[in-house]
Structures are given as C-alpha cells and as structure tokens.
Amino acid sequence: MSQLCGLPGRLSVLLLTAVxxxxxxxxxxxxxxxxxxxxxxxxxxxxxNPPTAAKISxxxxxxxxxxxxxxxxxxxxSCHDPAKGxxxxxxxxxxxxxxxxxxxxxxxxxxxYFRQQFWDGRAKTLEDxxxxxxxxxVEMNMKLENLIxxxxxxxxxxxxxxxxxxxEASAPNVAKAIAAYERTVLSGNAPxxxxxxxDKDALxxxxxxxxxxxxxxGHCSACHVxxxxxxxxxxxxxxxxxxxxxxxxxxxxxxxxGDTGAFKTPGLRDIARSAPYMHDGxxxxxxxxxxxxxxxxxxxEYLDEEIFKLKLTDQDKKDLITFLxxxxxxxxxxxxxxxxxxx
Amino acid sequence: xxxxxxxxxxxSLALVSAFALNASAADHKVVAKGLDNPTGLAIQPGTxxxxxxxxxxxxxxxxxxxxxxxxxxxxxxxxxxxxxxxxYAIGPLGLAFLDADHLVVGCGSRADGEELVRVFKVxxxxxxxxxxxxxxxxxxxxxxxxxxxxxxxxxxVAIIDGAIYVTCNGDDTKGWVAKATxxxxxxxxxxxxxxxxxxxxxxxxxxxxxxKNGKAIIVGQIGEVxxxxxxxxxxxxxxxxxxxxxxxxxxxxxxxxxxxxxxLYATDFSWVDATKGALYQLTPGNKESTEAxxxxxxxxxxxxxxxxxxxxxxxxxxxxxVGDDGKPAGSIIAVSGL
Numbered sequence: 001m002s003q004l005c006g007l008p009g010r011l012s013v014l015l016l017t018a019v020x021x022x023x024x025x026x027x028x029x030x031x032x033x034x035x036x037x038x039x040x041x042x043x044x045x046x047x048x049n050p051p052t053a054a055k056i057s058x059x060x061x062x063x064x065x066x067x068x069x070x071x072x073x074x075x076x077x078s079c080h081d082p083a084k085g086x087x088x089x090x091x092x093x094x095x096x097x098x099x100x101x102x103x104x105x106x107x108x109x110x111x112x113y114f115r116q117q118f119w120d121g122r123a124k125t126l127e128d129x130x131x132x133x134x135x136x137x138v139e140m141n142m143k144l145e146n147l148i149x150x151x152x153x154x155x156x157x158x159x160x161x162x163x164x165x166x167x168e169a170s171a172p173n174v175a176k177a178i179a180a181y182e183r184t185v186l187s188g189n190a191p192x193x194x195x196x197x198x199d200k201d202a203l204x205x206x207x208x209x210x211x212x213x214x215x216x217x218g219h220c221s222a223c224h225v226x227x228x229x230x231x232x233x234x235x236x237x238x239x240x241x242x243x244x245x246x247x248x249x250x251x252x253x254x255x256x257x258g259d260t261g262a263f264k265t266p267g268l269r270d271i272a273r274s275a276p277y278m279h280d281g282x283x284x285x286x287x288x289x290x291x292x293x294x295x296x297x298x299x300x301e302y303l304d305e306e307i308f309k310l311k312l313t314d315q316d317k318k319d320l321i322t323f324l325x326x327x328x329x330x331x332x333x334x335x336x337x338x339x340x341x342x343x
Numbered sequence: 344x345x346x347x348x349x350x351x352x353x354x355s356l357a358l359v360s361a362f363a364l365n366a367s368a369a370d371h372k373v374v375a376k377g378l379d380n381p382t383g384l385a386i387q388p389g390t391x392x393x394x395x396x397x398x399x400x401x402x403x404x405x406x407x408x409x410x411x412x413x414x415x416x417x418x419x420x421x422x423x424x425x426x427x428x429x430x431y432a433i434g435p436l437g438l439a440f441l442d443a444d445h446l447v448v449g450c451g452s453r454a455d456g457e458e459l460v461r462v463f464k465v466x467x468x469x470x471x472x473x474x475x476x477x478x479x480x481x482x483x484x485x486x487x488x489x490x491x492x493x494x495x496x497x498x499x500v501a502i503i504d505g506a507i508y509v510t511c512n513g514d515d516t517k518g519w520v521a522k523a524t525x526x527x528x529x530x531x532x533x534x535x536x537x538x539x540x541x542x543x544x545x546x547x548x549x550x551x552x553x554x555k556n557g558k559a560i561i562v563g564q565i566g567e568v569x570x571x572x573x574x575x576x577x578x579x580x581x582x583x584x585x586x587x588x589x590x591x592x593x594x595x596x597x598x599x600x601x602x603x604x605x606x607l608y609a610t611d612f613s614w615v616d617a618t619k620g621a622l623y624q625l626t627p628g629n630k631e632s633t634e635a636x637x638x639x640x641x642x643x644x645x646x647x648x649x650x651x652x653x654x655x656x657x658x659x660x661x662x663x664x665v666g667d668d669g670k671p672a673g674s675i676i677a678v679s680g681l
Contacts, residue, residue: 115570115571115573215516215541216488216491216516217488217491219491219515219516220516221516221540222514222515222516223515225540225544225545225546226544226545227544231546231567231570232567232570232573233567233568233569233570234569250569254569256427256428256429257427257428258426258427258428258429258430259427259428259569260428262427302427306515308491308492310491
C-alpha cells in the first residue's frame with residue numbers, strides 16, 4: 001500500500017478503481033453455474049465466459065430484443081421461440097423484410113452441449129454462433145458497428161454491460177451475454193431420465209416399448225446418443241438429396257466429399273414441440289420422420305451407412321413416436337418469457 | 344496372392360525428421376514402408392517378428408533383416424472401404440497372438456454380418472498362406488435383435504485371460520465387444536459380450552488390450568470421426584462391467600499398448616484433422632479421476648495400431664498420405680526409449 005501511496009494521485013485512483021473493478025469481477029466469477037435439470041451433465045462454461053446471473057439476464061434481454069435487427073422487428077426469439085420448441089414452427093424462418101432463410105431454424109434447447117453450432121457446424125461455440133444471425137441479411141440484417149452504437153445509446157443496456165463486463169457494449173460481449181443465456185436453455189428431467197435413474201415405472205407401457213425400439217431395431221441411437229441425444233456428428237440421411245440442387249451441408253465447411261448432404265444430428269429433447277423437422281423443415285410430423293427412416297432415407301451417393309431400411313411394424317412406429325413425445329418431454333420445459341427490455 | 348504393390352519394401356532405417364516434432368526422448372525410425380493402409384499389429388513371441396494387418400493381407404516383418412513378406416493373403420478384392428471421404432480400403436484389421444504359433448485375425452474385408460475372425464497357424468519362418476487356410480474360424484455374427492446388420496469391422500483383437508476379445512463395428516447402437524472362450528481345448532462361439540456404446544454413450548470400440556494385471560479389459564472408444572476430442576479410455580471387469588470411463592482429449596484413439604515398464608501409450612488417428620495424428624502417453628490417474636492425461640510423444644501421419652516388442656521397442660502402424668503417384672504410403676515406425 002505504501003508503494004501505491006507514492007504514486008501520483010490520478011494514477012492511484014485509477015489503480016484503486018481497477019482493484020475494485022477486479023474485486024467485483026472476481027466476485028461475479030465466483031458465482032455457481034445455474035443448476036441443470038435431472039439427467040443432464042454439468043454444462044461446460046468457457047473459462048473466458050463464466051456464468052453470472054447478471055450476464056445471463058443481460059443475455060436474455062438481448063435474445064428477446066427486436067432492436068438487435070436492422071428494422072427493430074426481428075429478435076433471436078422470433079425464429080427460436082420458446083413457445084415453438086425454441087424453433088419457429090415453419091420450414092424456414094422469416095427475417096427482416098420477410099426474407100426467407102434456406103434452412104430450418106434449429107432449436108436452442110440443450111445447445112450448451114453441442115460441440116458445434118448451426119446445421120453445418122460452422123461455429124464451434126455459442127459465442128461464435130451468436131453474432132451470425134444478427135448480421136445475416138436474411139435474418140436480422142444488422143451491421144455490428146450499428147448494433148453496438150445502438151445498444152450503447154440505450155442507457156439500460158449501457159449500464160448493464162458496464163456492470164457485467166466493465167465496459168460498454170461490444171460485439172464480443174454481446175456474443176458472450178447471448179451465449180451465456182443460451183447455455184441456460186436446458187431440457188432434462190423427462191420420464192426417460194427417471195427411467196434411466198432406476199424408476200422402471202417412469203415410462204408408460206407404450207413409451208417403454210418405444211424406448212426399446214429407439215435403442216434397438218429403430219437404430220435411432222446410432223446417432224441420437226448421450227444426455228442430449230446427439231452424437232454431435234454429421235450424417236447424410238437423404239433429406240433433400242432428391243432435389244435438383246441439394247444443400248451440400250457440412251461439405252461446405254469440411255470440404256470432405258463424404259460430408260456432402262450431411263447435417264448435424266439434432267438433439268431430441270422435447271422434440272414434439274419443434275416441428276417441422278430436418279434441416280429443411282420438410283417433414284411436418286414425427287410420424288413423417290419415423291417413416292423417412294423406416295424406409296431407409298432417400299438413396300444417394302453419400303447416404304450414411306447407418307441409414308438403411310428398418311424392420312419396423314406399425315406398432316413399433318407408434319410406440320417409438322410415443323417415446324419421443326412422452327418419454328423425452330421435460331417436466332420443467334424452459335418456457336421462458338420475454339423479459340422487460342431496457343430503455 | 345498379395346498384390347505386388349504391397350509385397351515388399353522396406354526401409355532405409357533412416358530417421359524420419361518429419362515425424363520428430365515432439366520426440367524429445369523417443370528415437371524412432373521407419374522399419375517398413377510402402378504398405379497399404381496398415382492397421383493391426385502383433386509381435387510374435389520368441390521371434391519378435393512384427394505381423395501387420397493391411398488392406399490386402401497380413402504381412403510379416405523381421406525387424407532384424409528388415410524384410411517384409413506376405414504371410415496371409417487371398418482376402419476378398421475389392422474389399423470393404425471405410426470412411427466418408429477420405430476413404431480407405433481396408434482388409435484384415437485386428438491382430439493378436441494366441442500363442443507363439445497361432446495368430447488371431449479380425450477382418451474388415453467383408454460386409455457387416457459376413458465378417459470373420461480367423462485363427463492361423465504361423466511358424467517361426469515366413470510362409471505364405473491363404474485366408475481359407477485358417478485352422479479356426481469364428482463367425483459370422485449375423486443380423487439379430489442384438490445387431491441390426493450383423494457384426495463386422497473387427498478392429499481390435501486381444502487375448503485376455505485365455506479368451507479372445509474382438510471389438511466390433513457393425514451395430515452402431517451397441518458397439519459390441521465379442522468374446523470367445525475355450526474349455527478343454529475346444530473353442531466356443533464368438534458371442535456378443537459387452538455393449539460398449541450403451542455403457543459409455545460414445546461410438547465405436549477400437550483398440551483393446553489387457554490391463555496391467557492382465558485381468559481387466561481396456562477398450563479405446565474411438566467416438567465420432569467428425570468430432571474432436573471425444574475418444575475415451577475405458578476399463579471393464581472380466582465380467583464385462585464398465586469400471587472406468589476416462590476422457591482423453593484424443594480425437595480418434597486407434598491403438599493402445601503398455602510398455603514393458605507399465606506405461607500406457609495410445610495413438611490418435613485424428614480423422615477430423617490429420618495434422619494432429621500422434622503417439623501419446625496416457626496416465627489414467629487415481630480411481631476418482633475421470634480423465635486420462637494425454638502427453639504427446641510423437642507426431643505421426645494417421646497412426647493406427649501400436650505394439651511393444653520384448654526388447655521394449657514400440658512398433659506403430661501409420662497410414663501416411665498417398666501422393667500423386669497413388670502408391671501406398673503406409674509404414675511401420677519403430678520407437679525406442681519409451
């Protein structure tokens with residue numbers, strides 16, 4: 001302290017301010033991560049973006065705020081709506097000016113556990129992902145410099161960014177806040193989790209038969225595995241491959257020929273809420289999805305070796321769908337509401 | 344008959360500087376090259392000969408002379424192809440010696456449900472034989488409620504407490520380890536024994552070995568080839584119960600073996616990024632640990648199996664990268680000082 005007192009007054013004040021800020025930040029860093037629902041593992045929070053309640057709250061406000069788009073009409077929640085399984089209920093989402101995207105809006109549910117984001121995995125983290133749709137012309141169509149100026153003119157945001165990050169809004173911190181919030185959108189505590197934990201009566205008789213189909217002759221667990229029911233990998237299941245110009249999917253990122261037409265395996269928690277299905281939203285119901293896989297997908301040069309004609313009876317299909325609808329439905333679905341937005 | 348492009352060829356025994364990035368303590372050299380996608384390795388007790396499973400057959404390398412000869416040929420051609428692009432033509436995969444004269448070969452030449460595990464009588468001297476000359480054949484394990492397509496791609500073979508264990512990559516919902524035991528000199532059927540994917544929720548059992556005490560079963564769970572860092576090191580009891588499941592940070596664990604002094608080494612093929620292929624030392628830690636610490640020993644270009652000779656030399660099979668000439672680029676690297 002004596003050394004500090006020897007410094008010129010202004011510098012001392014600056015240093016003390018820094019010390020207090022660091023102390024506040026350390027205190028913030030010390031917060032326990034939010035609890036996760038039964039059946040899910042701990043969320044892996046990045047070292048450079050630890051969770052705090054204030055940051056998650058800020059992220060939630062940003063997520064639901066249409067002012068993040070160029071014409072103040074589209075928020076993240078517009079296309080990833082909690083009431084629609086954190087997707088949007090349409091094959092393609094409408095962005096600013098009614099522009100249509102080329103792929104279905106993937107659910108945010110359990111994206112905390114995804115090793116890569118987007119249908120083609122082009123973002124490795126939620127932080128990497130968060131700014132993409134904001135800037136995309138067919139989505140929120142917002143230039144980052146404009147967004148940051150806009151946010152810093154909203155006193156309620158400006159003060160929150162200062163409290164959470166120690167500075168005004170910036171693109172990296174917008175990404176961190178939104179990503180932090182998205183890591184709290186979790187679905188667990190389903191009858192399937194209780195069953196796994198030892199409660200053999202947790203699933204109805206039909207759903208239990210469906211579980212056996214899922215992990216057996218339905219071959220679903222070849223790709224839908226683990227707590228989030230995804231292998232985090234990419235598979236060509238034939239969807240869209242009969243089009244004149246199929247979406248090349250993961251190939252655009254990996255440049256591996258074998259990834260042509262391959263898309264990320266989606267998680268299946270609360271899957272009944274997020275119709276329509278597949279990367280192009282072309283299958284309207286879970287019944288359609290099961291039929292697609294039962295017939296062995298759509299043949300093409302790059303069809304995944306795990307996709308082949310299944311020997312499922314009509315009863316097997318019904319049971320499987322019941323398992324998907326009932327067995328994977330969370331008892332504490334994250335039906336988040338839009339928070340009060342700052343002015 | 345083995346294809347001529349595979350037959351011979353060995354090396355100059357020259358040090359390979361391209362692989363030396365992390366080789367602080369380990370001296371290494373190429374002892375055979377020009378091999379076509381070498382996968383499994385087994386060291387013959389007594390002779391120290393290195394048996395190599397490759398696309399078109401099983402080869403024998405005499406480390407003293409450096410000579411490579413065909414030991415078992417006559418596999419189906421064309422054979423199975425693995426991978427989504429890059430794709431690799433594969434043939435025999437896993438190898439293990441039952442005793443000095445009997446080599447167990449797990450195959451990957453055929454379609455799932457048609458694959459075989461065969462036992463061959465091999466002598467101290469090279470002698471070519473055909474696949475059909477096997478003295479014992481296990482399988483096929485055909486489609487059933489336990490395996491939708493039937494089993495195949497028998498990547499790893501190990502002899503543990505007198506039983507034959509084979510990792511299977513047919514049914515991706517189960518990820519079976521199959522087991523055959525003998526009683527009064529008579530072998531029983533190869534049966535599906537451990538559903539590794541159900542136990543670990545991670546895909547693809549690959550390398551397999553006995554634990555240090557020779558009782559437990561160690562399985563490297565490869566994981567998804569497109570996913571980084573998801574390979575596991577797992578330990579099962581002789582009864583097949585999962586005892587430990589350790590993360591490794593490896594992308595695609597392809598080989599595991601203990602050195603003479605009990606250190607565990609593993610190779611990482613690293614499909615997702617071939618520049619990260621390497622030899623690692625894995626330290627499982629205490630019983631509470633959930634991670635096997637991985638220390639990189641040597642950068643390698645798509646390594647597969649590893650096996651230790653009686654003199655402590657580690658042999659590692661490496662796919663390498665095929666050049667514009669299209670010639671096979673596989674090799675065997677000998678590493679000393681581990």
